[in-house]
Amino acid sequence: xxxxxxxxxxxxxxxxxxxxxxxxxxxxxxxxxxxxxxxxxxxxxxxxxxxxxxxxxxxxxxxxxxxxxxxxxxxxxxxxxxxxxxxxxxxxxxxxxxxxxxxxxxxxxxxxxxxxxxxxxxxxxxxxxxxxxxxxxxxxxxxxxxxxxxxxxxxxxxxxxxxxxxxxxxxxxxxxxxxxxxxxxxxxxxxxxxxxxxxx
Amino acid sequence: xxxxxxxxxxxxxxxxxxxxxxxxxxxxxxxxxxxxxxxxxxxxxxxxxxxxxxxxxxxxxxxxxxxxxxxxxxxxxxxxxxxxxxxxxxxxxxxxxxxxxxxxxxxxxxxxxxxxxxxxxxxxxxxxxxxxxxxxxxxxxxxxxxxxxxxxxxxxxxxxxxxxxxxxxxxxxxxxxxxxxxxxxxxxxxxxxxxxxxxx
Numbered sequence: 001x002x003x004x005x006x007x008x009x010x011x012x013x014x015x016x017x018x019x020x021x022x023x024x025x026x027x028x029x030x031x032x033x034x035x036x037x038x039x040x041x042x043x044x045x046x047x048x049x050x051x052x053x054x055x056x057x058x059x060x061x062x063x064x065x066x067x068x069x070x071x072x073x074x075x076x077x078x079x080x081x082x083x084x085x086x087x088x089x090x091x092x093x094x095x096x097x098x099x100x101x102x103x104x105x106x107x108x109x110x111x112x113x114x115x116x117x118x119x120x121x122x123x124x125x126x127x128x129x130x131x132x133x134x135x136x137x138x139x140x141x142x143x144x145x146x147x148x149x150x151x152x153x154x155x156x157x158x159x160x161x162x163x164x165x166x167x168x169x170x171x172x173x174x175x176x177x178x179x180x181x182x183x184x185x186x187x188x189x190x191x192x193x194x195x196x197x198x199x200x
Numbered sequence: 201x202x203x204x205x206x207x208x209x210x211x212x213x214x215x216x217x218x219x220x221x222x223x224x225x226x227x228x229x230x231x232x233x234x235x236x237x238x239x240x241x242x243x244x245x246x247x248x249x250x251x252x253x254x255x256x257x258x259x260x261x262x263x264x265x266x267x268x269x270x271x272x273x274x275x276x277x278x279x280x281x282x283x284x285x286x287x288x289x290x291x292x293x294x295x296x297x298x299x300x301x302x303x304x305x306x307x308x309x310x311x312x313x314x315x316x317x318x319x320x321x322x323x324x325x326x327x328x329x330x331x332x333x334x335x336x337x338x339x340x341x342x343x344x345x346x347x348x349x350x351x352x353x354x355x356x357x358x359x360x361x362x363x364x365x366x367x368x369x370x371x372x373x374x375x376x377x378x379x380x381x382x383x384x385x386x387x388x389x390x391x392x393x394x395x396x397x398x399x400x
Contacts (some may be wrong), residue, residue, distance in 0.1 A: 044327050106397045125325040129242050138381045163390050166378070170391035171367075174374025178366070190363050191370035194395070 025063045025074075028053045033075045033082075037119050041126045069131055076134050078121040080141040083120060084148075086110050091145075094152020100199040103152075104192055112175050112185045114132070121180060145169060156199065171195035224273075225263045228253045233275045233282075241326045243271070269331055276323040276334050276387050280341040283320060284348075286310050291345075294352025300399040303352075304392055311376050312385045321380060345369060356399065373394035 017025060035044050046068055050060055064071045082116035084091065087110070090103040120138075127134040148170045153161035172195075175188025193200065217225060231253035235244050246268055251261055264271045287310070290303040313394065320338075327334040346369045353361035372395070375388025393400065 040329075082339070122329070125328050128325055129240075135381070142378060142381050166387040167371075167391045167394045170374030170378055170387045171370055171395075172374065173377045174370030174372065174391075177373045177377060178342060178370055181335070181342050185364040187370045191367045191374075191395075194367045195371075195391075 002196055021063075024055075024059070028055055028060065028063060029074045029078045031117070032071060033078050036072075036075060036123070037117075041108065041122050046071070059182060069127065072123060072127055073131060073133055073137070076120065076127060076137050079120045079123060080137050083141060084145060091148050091152075094149065095155030100156075100196050104196060104200060107172060108185065109193065111179055116180055116183050118176070134162055142169065142173075158199070168192070168195045187198070210338055221263075224255075224259070228260065228263060229271070229274045229278045231294050232271060233278050233319070236272075236275060236323070237317075241322050246271070269327065272323060272327055273333055273337070274333060276320065276327060276337050279320045279323060280337050283341060284345060291352075294349065295355030299352070300356075300396050304396060304400060307372060308385065308392065309391055311379055311388060316380055316383050318376075318380055340374075342369065357400070368392070368395045 004195065019111035028049070032044070032049045035052050039048075046060065049055070049071065050057065060071075064074070065157055072140060087103065090106045093099050094103055120141075124134050124138055146165050149168050150161045153164050156163055171191040172188070175191040176187075178187040179185045228249070235249060235252050239248075246260065249255070249271070250257065260271075264274070266315070287303065287306055290299065290306045293299050295301055320341075324334050324338055344399045346365050349368050350361045350365035353364050358364055371391040372388070375385075375391040378387040379385050
């Protein structure tokens with residue numbers, strides 16, 4: 001399945017827009033996300049985003065009438081979806097033998113390539129002080145992530161799948177926090193392997 | 201030992217100040233930290249801090265010539281020390297039977313009381329986009345924390361103490377990240393207990 005189509009299914013929230021309108025909005029958000037990843041949140045103006053996405057001022061206002069913060073929040077939602085999509089199809093395939101090691105490899109590789117620059121973390125840092133709406137975006141991402149791990153554990157017939165899913169996600173989150181702070185992925189590797197003990 | 205004395209020993213970095221000067225600076229930073237905890241980083245002005253700490257404009261300028269961001273960075277350093285001091289004396293006593301459960305209880309209690317408001321995280325969120333100096337403050341906190349856990353594991357005679365310390369700190373950090381995002385401490389409890397398996 002095409003990633004844009006997957007993303008539409010994941011999101012399913014662009015209410016009140018025509019199909020063409022939703023596609024235009026998606027194009028602006030994806031372009032903005034790409035620019036923010038390259039340059040950092042504070043180095044990108046609305047004019048830069050207009051330029052990079054070939055969007056007019058009135059178009060941008062049409063989709064984001066509340067301005068820059070509203071667009072940044074849409075980018076945060078987009079990046080939250082990317083976090084999960086980057087783990088696919090391995091995340092949804094968790095369960096059988098071999099599936100856990102395959103997912104672990106994809107996760108470690110993603111965060112090692114990303115290094116100390118996490119778009120999701122940069123956006124929430126920037127938005128959180130003034131825009132509490134970003135809180136639920138992070139909470140929904142974590143809840144969805146945990147549920148998908150739990151579903152895999154159920155398919156694998158593991159006991160206490162809810163608790164075990166929390167342990168795995170906490171190890172992953174903590175490992176990523178240490179990677180972001182220190183640039184070293186060793187903690188992510190060893191913590192995730194420890195949490196997946198018995199599965200890989 | 202008095203906490204202010206402990207903090208002075210932990211810090212030991214207020215170069216070029218007399219003993220009285222260091223005490224005044226410490227009083228301003230502690231007062232600012234307390235005000236920021238109460239109201240949130242964005243709701244506190246330099247004038248508020250002057251008022252709460254009975255400091256004159258020229259005094260504040262003397263200790264923090266670069267202004268608000270410099271003072272916020274000093275508060276971040278202060279809060280980083282608080283994170284470790286809040287785990288004492290249990291953190292430095294890690295090793296013997298019973299010490300791991302005692303430390304776990306202190307850590308879980310601290311983060312449950314704190315809930316979804318983490319002063320350290322709020323400050324680094326606020327400062328990180330424009331003040332990269334906050335990065336090393338977080339990195340040093342995490343490295344010191346991990347080293348103290350590793351020292352405890354060595355005293356307990358545990359194999360691979362460095363790897364095991366990473367696993368424990370990652371579980372703790374990930375559990376706290378999930379608590380901050382969702383308000384639920386279950387992940388912190390189960391992840392930390394799992395990482396401490398065999399020690400408690």
